[in-house]
Amino acid sequence: MDKKTRLLYVDDEPAWRNIFRREISEDKRYEIKTADSGADALAVLNNWRADIVLTDLSMPGMDGIELLQHIHLLYPETFVLILTGVNSANEAVRAMKAGAYDYVLKPFDFTTLQMQLAKIIDHQQLSNQEAHEPDARFEQLIGRSPSMYQLFEGIRRIAPTNATVLIRGESGTGKELVAAAIHSRSSRCDKAFIPVNCAALTESLINSALFGHEKGAFTGADKRKAGFFEHAHGGTIFLDEIGDIPLQTQVALLRVLELGTFQRVGGIDTIQVDTRIICATNKNLEVAMREKTFREDLFYRLNVVTLNTSPLRDRAADIPLLANQFLRTSSQKHNKQIDLIAPGTLELLSAYAWPGNVRELKNAIDRAAVFSNGNTLLPEHLPPELLQAVSARHGKASAAQMTLDSTNLPEIEAAVIRRVLEDKNWNLSQAAEALGIARGTLYSKIKSYNIER
Ligand SMILES: Nc1ncnc2c1ncn2[C@@H]1O[C@H](COP(=O)(O)OP(=O)(O)OP(=O)(O)O)[C@@H](O)[C@H]1O
Numbered sequence: 264m265d266k267k268t269r270l271l272y273v274d275d276e277p278a279w280r281n282i283f284r285r286e287i288s289e290d291k292r293y294e295i296k297t298a299d300s301g302a303d304a305l306a307v308l309n310n311w312r313a314d315i316v317l318t319d320l321s322m323p324g325m326d327g328i329e330l331l332q333h334i335h336l337l338y339p340e341t342f343v344l345i346l347t348g349v350n351s352a353n354e355a356v357r358a359m360k361a362g363a364y365d366y367v368l369k370p371f372d373f374t375t376l377q378m379q380l381a382k383i384i385d386h387q388q389l390s391n392q393e394a395h396e397p398d399a400r401f402e403q404l405i406g407r408s409p410s411m412y413q414l415f416e417g418i419r420r421i422a423p424t425n426a427t428v429l430i431r432g433e434s435g436t437g438k439e440l441v442a443a444a445i446h447s448r449s450s451r452c453d454k455a456f457i458p459v460n461c462a463a464l465t466e467s468l469i470n471s472a473l474f475g476h477e478k479g480a481f482t483g484a485d486k487r488k489a490g491f492f493e494h495a496h497g498g499t500i501f502l503d504e505i506g507d508i509p510l511q512t513q514v515a516l517l518r519v520l521e522l523g524t525f526q527r528v529g530g531i532d533t534i535q536v537d538t539r540i541i542c543a544t545n546k547n548l549e550v551a552m553r554e555k556t557f558r559e560d561l562f563y564r565l566n567v568v569t570l571n572t573s574p575l576r577d578r579a580a581d582i583p584l585l586a587n588q589f590l591r592t593s594s595q596k597h598n599k600q601i602d603l604i605a606p607g608t609l610e611l612l613s614a615y616a617w618p619g620n621v622r623e624l625k626n627a628i629d630r631a632a633v634f635s636n637g638n639t640l641l642p643e644h645l646p647p648e649l650l651q652a653v654s655a656r657h658g659k660a661s662a663a664q665m666t667l668d669s670t671n672l673p674e675i676e677a678a679v680i681r682r683v684l685e686d687k688n689w690n691l692s693q694a695a696e697a698l699g700i701a702r703g704t705l706y707s708k709i710k711s712y713n714i715e716r
Pocket residue numbers: 336403404405406432433434435436437438439440441503543544545585621622625
C-alpha cells in the first residue's frame with residue numbers, strides 16, 4: 264500500500280480543527296494531525312514530518328506567513344497551503360508572495376480542497392524521483408568554501424553539548440539554518456525547535472510571547488497561554504535578532520540563562536524549563552553595550568560559544584552551487600523546466616556583491632525563474648539592479664561586455680542591453696552609463712542588434 268500523505272492542520276480556532284478532522288479523516292489516503300498555534304505546529308513537525316501543512320493566516324503569536332517562512336527554511340520539502348477568509352484577496356496575495364504553494368478559502372469547499380491536495384501529491388511524487396545532490400550539504404546548509412567547512416566543523420563540535428550559542432553574521436547568511444543544524448545534531452533533536460524573531464515582536468507582546476501569560480494578565484488574555492520557552496521545553500529555542508530585545512526582557516532572559524526559570528506574565532508561579540538557547544544577531548552588540556541598549560551581563564552569558572556566518576561576497580565558490588540548488592526548487596515551484604544557468608549568468612552572479620547575502624541570491628534566482636521561458640537562465644532574466652550594480656562596479660568592463668567576453672553570445676549582450684534600456688525608460692544616456700559604455704557605442708549596438716522599443 265502507498266505511504267499515506269501526512270497533513271498538518273494549524274488553526275487557533277478549535278471549531279475549524281474539528282471540521283477539518285471530521286471531513287478529511289474519512290479519506291484513508293491521509294494521516295492527520297492538528298496544531299493550535301505556529302509554535303505548536305513547529306513542535307509537531309519536529310518529529311512528525313508533514314508532507315503538507317494547511318495553516319490559518321491570522322493567529323496570535325506567530326501568524327501563518329511567519330510559520331510558512333520557518334517551514335520553508337527548516338523543512339523545504341513540505342508544501343504549505345494558507346487558509347484565508349473569502350473576502351481577503353489581499354491576504355491571499357500576501358500569502359502567495361511569501362511562497363505559499365496555494366491558498367484555500369474559508370469556509371472550505373472540501374471538493375476543491377481535495378483537488379488542491381491531489382495536485383500537490385502529484386508534484387511531490389515527481390520531485391521524489393529527482394536525484395538529490397549529497398555533496399557540500401550539511402543538514403539544510405549548502406556550501407563548499409573553506410569558511411563553510413569551518414562552520415560545519417564548529418556545528419559538529421558544539422551540537423552535542425548543552426552550551427548556549429551566539430551566531431553572528433550579516434542578514435541572510437543562514438543563521439537560522441545554523442541554529443536548526445545545531446538542534447538536529449543534538450540529543451534534543453526529537454523535541455521542539457522553536458525559532459522566534461525577536462525584532463517582529465512589539466515591546467508589549469514580547470514577554471507574553473516568550474514566557475506565556477496567565478488568564479486576566481491583560482485585556483484579551485481570556486485564558487492561560489504557554490509561551491515559546493514552555494513550547495521548547497526539552498528542545499531548543501532560537502532567539503533571532505537578539506540585539507533588538509527590550510531591556511526588561513533582557514533581565515528575564517538573563518534569569519532563564521542563569522536559573523532556567525521564569526514567570527508567566529501576570530503569574531507568580533516559578534516555571535522551570537530545560538530549554539537550550541541559541542541566539543543570533545546581525546548587530547554589533549559591543550556597540551549596543553556601549554550605547555546601553557544591551558546589557559553587559561547578558562552579553563557575556565551569551566557570548567560563551569560563538570559561531571560566525573560569513574557574507575556571501577567572501578565565498579564566491581558557493582555561488583554556483585547555491586544558485587543551481589535554488590534554481591531546482593524555483594523551477595519546480597513555478598511549474599517550469601529550467602535546468603541550466605548560462606555561463607554568462609553565472610559570471611554576473613559571481614561578480615555581484617550580494618549585500619542581502621544568500622537570501623538575496625535565492626530571491627534573484629526565484630525571480631529569474633519566473634521570467635525565463637526556456638530551459639536556461641539568461642542574464643536578461645536577472646534583476647536589472649544586479650546588472651547595473653555589476654557594471655557600475657566593473658567600470659568599463661560592463662555587465663554586457665563581461666557576458667559577451669565570457670560566452671561570445673551576441674544575443675545575450677542584446678538581451679542585457681534591452682533590459683537596461685527598458686529599465687531606464689529608453690533614456691540612452693542613463694542606459695549607457697548603467698552599462699558602462701559610451702552613448703555612441705550603445706547607439707550602434709542598438710542598431711546592429713536591431714533592438715526596438
Ligand atoms: N548556506 C546556505 N545554504 C542554503 N540556503 C541558505 C544558506 N544560507 C542561507 N540560506 C537561505 O537564505 C535565506 C536566509 O537564511 P536565514 O534566514 O537562515 O538567514 P539569517 O542569517 O538568519 O538572516 P536574518 O539575520 O535576516 O534573520 C533562507 O531562505 C535560507 O534557506
